[in-house]
Amino acid sequence: MSALSAHVLEEIRELPAKYPQPRSAVMPALDLAQEELGHLTRDAMSEVAVALQLDPGYVEGVATFYSLFQLEPIGKHRFYVCTNLSCMLRGANEIVDHVKQAIGVTQPEQISADGLFSYEEVECLGACEFAPMMRLDHRYHYDLTPSRIDELIAERRGREKDVLPASGEVARSAGGEVPPPKKTRTPRKKKADG
Numbered sequence: 001m002s003a004l005s006a007h008v009l010e011e012i013r014e015l016p017a018k019y020p021q022p023r024s025a026v027m028p029a030l031d032l033a034q035e036e037l038g039h040l041t042r043d044a045m046s047e048v049a050v051a052l053q054l055d056p057g058y059v060e061g062v063a064t065f066y067s068l069f070q071l072e073p074i075g076k077h078r079f080y081v082c083t084n085l086s087c088m089l090r091g092a093n094e095i096v097d098h099v100k101q102a103i104g105v106t107q108p109e110q111i112s113a114d115g116l117f118s119y120e121e122v123e124c125l126g127a128c129e130f131a132p133m134m135r136l137d138h139r140y141h142y143d144l145t146p147s148r149i150d151e152l153i154a155e156r157r158g159r160e161k162d163v164l165p166a167s168g169e170v171a172r173s174a175g176g177e178v179p180p181p182k183k184t185r186t187p188r189k190k191k192a193d194g
């Protein structure tokens, strides 16, 4: 049985025509696979390689190099909270604490009991003027507050139940969200020595 659905594989096969170099399609292809499965399994990476007619080692190399690709289950929605200087000075640590409490985890390796959420602290995401900020579901969220975190969690839970509609674009001044810059590589937080 195929790891990826037929329609995702079809989308992946169509990607190379959009790029001058067909192998440039590997990142968007892996993104589609991850979006469907939540993380990249070995089977999924093999299917991406076949669909793009690329060497499986190359596809796996890209997947393991970029931190935005997850090779282990991480929950469907992952909070990448920037805790670098500007964000830290404007309350990033409190945001992290609130995320952890709201989804009921204590460590980045943990997934919430409903399987939907996890979090990670990351380095500067290049939007310091809108601190504190984070990335969630391929979008940047600015001017974070604990209540905004609660709204985002409730929206995601609602979507899963098909109860609430997706929120759509939200004005930046109200703690808004925008897509991250293209080719964003989310820098992981370095672990402290010792």
Ligand code: FES
Residues within 6 Å of the ligand: 082, 083, 084, 085, 086, 087, 088, 123, 124, 125, 126, 127, 128, 129, 131, 133
């Ligand atoms: S310090 Fe957080 S985005 Fe730059």
